[in-house]
Amino acid sequence: MYDFRIAAADTATMYRDLASALEGLVQGETDAVANMANATALIFETLPDVNWVGFYRNIDGELVLGPFQGRPACIRIAFGTGVCGVAAETRQVQRVADVNAFPGHIACDSASRSEIVLPLVRDGELLGVLDIDSPRPARFDEEDEAGLRPIAEILAKAI
Ligand code: SME
Numbered sequence: 001m002y003d004f005r006i007a008a009a010d011t012a013t014m015y016r017d018l019a020s021a022l023e024g025l026v027q028g029e030t031d032a033v034a035n036m037a038n039a040t041a042l043i044f045e046t047l048p049d050v051n052w053v054g055f056y057r058n059i060d061g062e063l064v065l066g067p068f069q070g071r072p073a074c075i076r077i078a079f080g081t082g083v084c085g086v087a088a089e090t091r092q093v094q095r096v097a098d099v100n101a102f103p104g105h106i107a108c109d110s111a112s113r114s115e116i117v118l119p120l121v122r123d124g125e126l127l128g129v130l131d132i133d134s135p136r137p138a139r140f141d142e143e144d145e146a147g148l149r150p151i152a153e154i155l156a157k158a159i
Contacts, residue, residue: 002038006046013146016045024153024157027152035158037067041130043151044069051111052133055159056084058126063088066128073108087129096147097138108142109133116140116153120159127159 004021006014012045015038026035036055046051054068056077063077063084079089082104087094087133094117099105120127130152134140140148 003145004046010132011143011147014046015144015151018147019150019154021046022154026154027159032159033067037157039130039155039158040067040069047132049134049136049139050132051135052131053108054131055120055128056088056131057128064128068131070108070133074100074106078104078117083117084129084131085114087119088126089128091119091121093118093145095140097140099133110137113137114139116144116148118148120152120156120158127156129157 002025003105006021014099019039022039025038026044031113035070040055044050052068052070052073054070055066056063057066061079063079065075077085079085082096083096083102084097096102096115099112099115114137115131115133118130119129123158132140
Protein backbone atom coordinates (compact mmCIF):
# COMPACT_ATOMS: atom_id res chain seq x y z
CA MET A 1 0.00 0.00 0.00
CA TYR A 2 1.21 3.48 -0.78
CA ASP A 3 0.04 6.09 1.66
CA PHE A 4 1.58 9.42 0.82
CA ARG A 5 0.39 12.06 3.20
CA ILE A 6 1.51 15.32 1.74
CA ALA A 7 0.65 18.09 4.15
CA ALA A 8 -0.82 21.25 2.71
CA ALA A 9 2.14 23.29 3.99
CA ASP A 10 3.26 26.22 1.86
CA THR A 11 3.05 25.67 -1.87
CA ALA A 12 6.78 25.21 -2.49
CA THR A 13 7.07 22.61 0.29
CA MET A 14 3.97 20.81 -0.96
CA TYR A 15 5.46 20.52 -4.46
CA ARG A 16 8.83 19.37 -3.08
CA ASP A 17 7.05 16.66 -1.09
CA LEU A 18 4.99 15.74 -4.13
CA ALA A 19 8.15 15.44 -6.24
CA SER A 20 9.85 13.15 -3.73
CA ALA A 21 6.72 11.02 -3.38
CA LEU A 22 6.60 10.72 -7.17
CA GLU A 23 10.30 9.78 -7.32
CA GLY A 24 9.59 7.01 -4.84
CA LEU A 25 6.53 5.84 -6.69
CA VAL A 26 8.22 5.43 -10.08
CA GLN A 27 11.60 4.27 -8.80
CA GLY A 28 12.69 0.99 -10.32
CA GLU A 29 9.59 0.71 -12.53
CA THR A 30 10.06 0.90 -16.28
CA ASP A 31 6.46 0.41 -17.39
CA ALA A 32 5.29 3.76 -18.74
CA VAL A 33 1.56 3.10 -18.35
CA ALA A 34 1.96 2.04 -14.71
CA ASN A 35 4.03 5.12 -13.94
CA MET A 36 1.62 7.48 -15.71
CA ALA A 37 -1.36 5.90 -13.95
CA ASN A 38 0.18 6.20 -10.49
CA ALA A 39 1.42 9.73 -11.21
CA THR A 40 -2.08 10.94 -12.11
CA ALA A 41 -3.52 9.37 -8.97
CA LEU A 42 -0.85 10.96 -6.76
CA ILE A 43 -1.17 14.41 -8.32
CA PHE A 44 -4.99 14.30 -8.38
CA GLU A 45 -5.10 13.31 -4.73
CA THR A 46 -2.53 15.88 -3.63
CA LEU A 47 -3.41 19.10 -5.44
CA PRO A 48 -6.42 21.00 -4.14
CA ASP A 49 -9.04 22.27 -6.59
CA VAL A 50 -8.24 20.08 -9.60
CA ASN A 51 -10.85 18.19 -11.61
CA TRP A 52 -8.67 16.52 -14.25
CA VAL A 53 -5.06 15.29 -14.28
CA GLY A 54 -3.76 13.27 -17.17
CA PHE A 55 -1.39 12.55 -19.99
CA TYR A 56 -1.60 12.99 -23.70
CA ARG A 57 1.09 10.97 -25.47
CA ASN A 58 2.81 11.91 -28.69
CA ILE A 59 1.88 9.08 -31.03
CA ASP A 60 3.30 9.76 -34.48
CA GLY A 61 2.80 13.51 -34.18
CA GLU A 62 -0.68 13.40 -32.68
CA LEU A 63 -1.63 13.68 -29.00
CA VAL A 64 -3.48 10.58 -27.80
CA LEU A 65 -5.13 10.30 -24.40
CA GLY A 66 -3.19 8.39 -21.77
CA PRO A 67 -3.81 7.53 -18.12
CA PHE A 68 -5.81 10.18 -16.28
CA GLN A 69 -8.05 10.96 -13.31
CA GLY A 70 -11.27 12.83 -13.90
CA ARG A 71 -14.12 12.71 -16.35
CA PRO A 72 -13.77 10.94 -19.72
CA ALA A 73 -11.87 13.21 -22.12
CA CYS A 74 -11.31 13.77 -25.81
CA ILE A 75 -9.05 11.07 -27.18
CA ARG A 76 -7.04 12.71 -29.96
CA ILE A 77 -5.72 16.27 -30.15
CA ALA A 78 -3.75 17.68 -33.08
CA PHE A 79 -0.50 19.52 -32.40
CA GLY A 80 -1.23 23.24 -32.32
CA THR A 81 -4.87 22.78 -31.27
CA GLY A 82 -6.12 23.75 -27.82
CA VAL A 83 -3.94 24.19 -24.78
CA CYS A 84 -2.40 20.71 -24.96
CA GLY A 85 -1.73 20.97 -28.68
CA VAL A 86 -0.01 24.33 -28.28
CA ALA A 87 2.12 22.97 -25.42
CA ALA A 88 3.12 20.04 -27.64
CA GLU A 89 3.89 22.18 -30.67
CA THR A 90 5.83 24.90 -28.85
CA ARG A 91 7.27 22.65 -26.11
CA GLN A 92 6.50 25.50 -23.72
CA VAL A 93 4.50 25.27 -20.52
CA GLN A 94 1.00 26.66 -21.08
CA ARG A 95 -0.54 28.24 -17.99
CA VAL A 96 -4.03 29.45 -18.78
CA ALA A 97 -5.96 31.52 -16.23
CA ASP A 98 -9.22 31.43 -18.20
CA VAL A 99 -9.63 28.52 -20.56
CA ASN A 100 -12.63 30.13 -22.22
CA ALA A 101 -10.38 32.96 -23.38
CA PHE A 102 -7.83 30.57 -24.94
CA PRO A 103 -8.30 30.34 -28.72
CA GLY A 104 -9.22 26.81 -29.74
CA HIS A 105 -9.51 25.52 -26.19
CA ILE A 106 -11.02 22.03 -26.19
CA ALA A 107 -13.65 21.73 -23.47
CA CYS A 108 -13.55 18.15 -22.21
CA ASP A 109 -15.08 18.90 -18.83
CA SER A 110 -17.29 21.98 -18.76
CA ALA A 111 -16.30 22.48 -15.11
CA SER A 112 -12.71 23.35 -16.10
CA ARG A 113 -11.92 27.06 -15.76
CA SER A 114 -8.12 27.14 -15.72
CA GLU A 115 -5.40 24.79 -16.82
CA ILE A 116 -1.67 24.12 -16.88
CA VAL A 117 -0.02 21.90 -19.47
CA LEU A 118 3.62 20.83 -19.26
CA PRO A 119 5.51 19.29 -22.17
CA LEU A 120 7.42 16.11 -21.37
CA VAL A 121 10.71 16.04 -23.27
CA ARG A 122 13.44 13.41 -23.02
CA ASP A 123 16.66 13.57 -25.04
CA GLY A 124 15.14 16.17 -27.34
CA GLU A 125 12.05 14.06 -28.04
CA LEU A 126 8.55 15.21 -27.08
CA LEU A 127 6.97 12.22 -25.32
CA GLY A 128 3.68 13.93 -24.56
CA VAL A 129 2.17 16.44 -22.16
CA LEU A 130 0.86 16.48 -18.61
CA ASP A 131 -2.47 18.34 -18.40
CA ILE A 132 -3.95 19.57 -15.10
CA ASP A 133 -7.35 21.30 -15.04
CA SER A 134 -9.13 23.20 -12.30
CA PRO A 135 -12.71 24.34 -11.80
CA ARG A 136 -11.29 27.53 -10.22
CA PRO A 137 -10.28 30.41 -12.51
CA ALA A 138 -6.55 31.26 -12.37
CA ARG A 139 -5.89 28.24 -10.15
CA PHE A 140 -2.25 27.92 -11.25
CA ASP A 141 0.24 30.68 -10.49
CA GLU A 142 3.98 30.99 -11.02
CA GLU A 143 4.66 29.01 -7.87
CA ASP A 144 2.56 26.12 -9.18
CA GLU A 145 4.45 26.24 -12.46
CA ALA A 146 7.80 26.29 -10.64
CA GLY A 147 6.68 23.34 -8.52
CA LEU A 148 5.37 21.34 -11.45
CA ARG A 149 8.40 21.75 -13.71
CA PRO A 150 10.55 19.31 -11.66
CA ILE A 151 7.61 16.91 -11.63
CA ALA A 152 7.51 17.03 -15.43
CA GLU A 153 11.24 16.26 -15.46
CA ILE A 154 10.75 13.22 -13.23
CA LEU A 155 7.92 12.05 -15.46
CA ALA A 156 9.88 12.50 -18.68
CA LYS A 157 12.39 9.97 -17.32
CA ALA A 158 9.72 7.56 -16.06
CA ILE A 159 7.43 7.17 -19.10
N1 SME B 1 -8.60 21.42 -22.42
C1 SME B 1 -7.61 20.73 -23.14
C2 SME B 1 -8.10 19.43 -23.67
C3 SME B 1 -7.88 18.30 -22.77
S1 SME B 1 -8.98 18.22 -21.54
O1 SME B 1 -9.13 19.41 -20.79
C4 SME B 1 -8.74 16.93 -20.59
C5 SME B 1 -7.03 21.53 -24.26
O2 SME B 1 -7.60 22.52 -24.73
O3 SME B 1 -5.96 21.16 -24.69
